[in-house]
Amino acid sequence: MSDPLLKHFYGGFIRLHVLYHAEKEPIFGLEMIEELGRHGYRIGPGTLYPILHQLERDGYLKRTDKVVAGHRRKTYRATAAGRRLLKDAKAKLRELFTEVIEDRPPQR
Numbered sequence: 001m002s003d004p005l006l007k008h009f010y011g012g013f014i015r016l017h018v019l020y021h022a023e024k025e026p027i028f029g030l031e032m033i034e035e036l037g038r039h040g041y042r043i044g045p046g047t048l049y050p051i052l053h054q055l056e057r058d059g060y061l062k063r064t065d066k067v068v069a070g071h072r073r074k075t076y077r078a079t080a081a082g083r084r085l086l087k088d089a090k091a092k093l094r095e096l097f098t099e100v101i102e103d104r105p106p107q108r
């Protein structure tokens with residue numbers, strides 16, 4: 001992932017992906033890195049953690065610290081603002097998919 005434009009696109013996809021999972025259940029960093037890896041994104045903590053912190057700072061994720069097997073684990077869930085943002089982004093994604101992937105004009 002060295003092309004700057006591709007990196008820019010992926011940054012958005014990764015944020016959308018994080019919000020999607022954080023809406024369904026609490027997520028934590030390592031788990032998301034593995035999940036994104038399954039989707040073909042090879043990213044490390046140095047990329048993912050700043051994204052989680054940014055989304056938390058901007059009010060889209062809420063962090064809860066849990067102790068799991070003696071270790072403190074930071075888990076994140078989507079806030080109401082995060083869920084709203086995801087809903088809006090999904091509408092845009094659907095429209096983009098219709099045009100770019102299905103090659104059809106978007107429904108209005």
Ligand SMILES: [Zn+2]
Nearest residue numbers: 017021035039
């Ligand atoms: Zn996923």
